[in-house]
Amino acid sequence: MASADIAEFLFPRKVVRRAGASAEVGALLSAQGVRSGSVFIVADRFVHESGMTSALIAGLHEAGFETRVFSGIVGEPNLDMVQEAAASAAAVQAVAVIGMGGGSALDTAKLVSYQTVSGASLRELKGPVPFLANLPALVMIPTTTGTGAEATKVAMFAVDGAKRAVLSAQFVPDIAVLDADLVADLPPAVLAATALDALSHAIESMMSTTSNELTWHFSGEAARRIFAQLPRAFDGDREARSDLLYASFLAGVSLNAGVTLGHSMSYILAARHHLAHGVGCALALPFALAYNQLMPAEEADDIARLVLDRPDATLRELAEDVQRLTAAVGIPTDLTGFGAEDESSTLGPAVARDYPRPTNPVALEPERLALLFSHLRTGDLAGAWTAMGVPA
Ligand SMILES: NC(=O)c1ccc[n+]([C@@H]2O[C@H](COP(=O)([O-])OP(=O)(O)OC[C@H]3O[C@@H](n4cnc5c(N)ncnc54)[C@H](O)[C@@H]3O)[C@@H](O)[C@H]2O)c1
Numbered sequence: 001m002a003s004a005d006i007a008e009f010l011f012p013r014k015v016v017r018r019a020g021a022s023a024e025v026g027a028l029l030s031a032q033g034v035r036s037g038s039v040f041i042v043a044d045r046f047v048h049e050s051g052m053t054s055a056l057i058a059g060l061h062e063a064g065f066e067t068r069v070f071s072g073i074v075g076e077p078n079l080d081m082v083q084e085a086a087a088s089a090a091a092v093q094a095v096a097v098i099g100m101g102g103g104s105a106l107d108t109a110k111l112v113s114y115q116t117v118s119g120a121s122l123r124e125l126k127g128p129v130p131f132l133a134n135l136p137a138l139v140m141i142p143t144t145t146g147t148g149a150e151a152t153k154v155a156m157f158a159v160d161g162a163k164r165a166v167l168s169a170q171f172v173p174d175i176a177v178l179d180a181d182l183v184a185d186l187p188p189a190v191l192a193a194t195a196l197d198a199l200s201h202a203i204e205s206m207m208s209t210t211s212n213e214l215t216w217h218f219s220g221e222a223a224r225r226i227f228a229q230l231p232r233a234f235d236g237d238r239e240a241r242s243d244l245l246y247a248s249f250l251a252g253v254s255l256n257a258g259v260t261l262g263h264s265m266s267y268i269l270a271a272r273h274h275l276a277h278g279v280g281c282a283l284a285l286p287f288a289l290a291y292n293q294l295m296p297a298e299e300a301d302d303i304a305r306l307v308l309d310r311p312d313a314t315l316r317e318l319a320e321d322v323q324r325l326t327a328a329v330g331i332p333t334d335l336t337g338f339g340a341e342d343e344s345s346t347l348g349p350a351v352a353r354d355y356p357r358p359t360n361p362v363a364l365e366p367e368r369l370a371l372l373f374s375h376l377r378t379g380d381l382a383g384a385w386t387a388m389g390v391p392a
């Protein structure tokens, strides 16, 4: 059972879930007492160019705000991209910063908002950062069904090719807007990859030693909905897509307990093979479960029962179900399509060295991780389960 102690639980100040709600953001900001002035919008380029920001901008103008749009978010954010966005924001005394897009745009908006007041150089931002007074109001409007960044204290960006996390409770927005209209036409491949990222947040955070009963509640609800809705959403069902958007938000809430081994593996895989974040997460998750099977048995059983909603469910069945769901939505479950070379002996140690996880329930050991990757390479979950079932 999850810990009854709660050291911290973070949640946006206001959550609005309604189709078309992005048009209401101007009114919502006014209602929260944000004085009129300039609003800085950080938008994914495709999202902006395809007109998805139009209702947001019109609503802001109607409420008396001026707007400045930065739409240079193409791919996942790196130092240059965030620096450019922050420079553009510096020219505006923004009363609010809005992120609209996938996790890439939302994370950039968080960093831009922080940099409007922080004197630190972006390159120095890493891990927990100091609280700052007088930050602009922060609004997050996701257009993918994955990161849950609209609920998290995390902002990710790459510096010199390596992904890093910046952490602040102030990144949990004042307003999170879940507008299902924005995911109605999300390409199925992006929908699938991002939903599996959300599933990873839900399940990995349950394994974190800093999770608690409250985060488990959000994890369980999110994971059950993703299993139930992803196949229908993948086929275009609008209601199922709306539900996935909600589930990814719930998973974001639980992610504040921290993700574990799966995300460390995914960063290494994504950097090595240029994979979308969610694809790396989906590949890693069943194998991270295999590695973590030696966690306290009662807790492992509780995770499986909560997610699969069956009293006799096991962690291994959960891993197998994740792998089946991944294959069903056309995402690879092995590395055979990424070149013939076996890189397991370097990937394993890289995970332990570059992305250590003190909150993972089982210690990260380079040699065991190399062995784990050798099974992931061919998608051999049964072999991984046997190999990882023996304590070091
Ligand atoms: N802050 C957090 O808590 C957190 C959590 C997990 C991941 N992340 C980070 O988020 C980033 C990934 O975010 P993502 O997976 O949402 O992908 P993304 O933001 O990179 O977007 C992926 C692609 O989808 C397109 N897209 C977005 N919305 C669309 C729509 N409605 N219709 C059509 N196309 C659309 C984008 O143009 C882009 O090509 C990574 O950098 C990852 O590390 C952050």
Ligand SMILES: [Fe+2]
Binding pocket: 147, 197, 198, 200, 201, 263, 277, 281
């Ligand atoms: Fe993620």
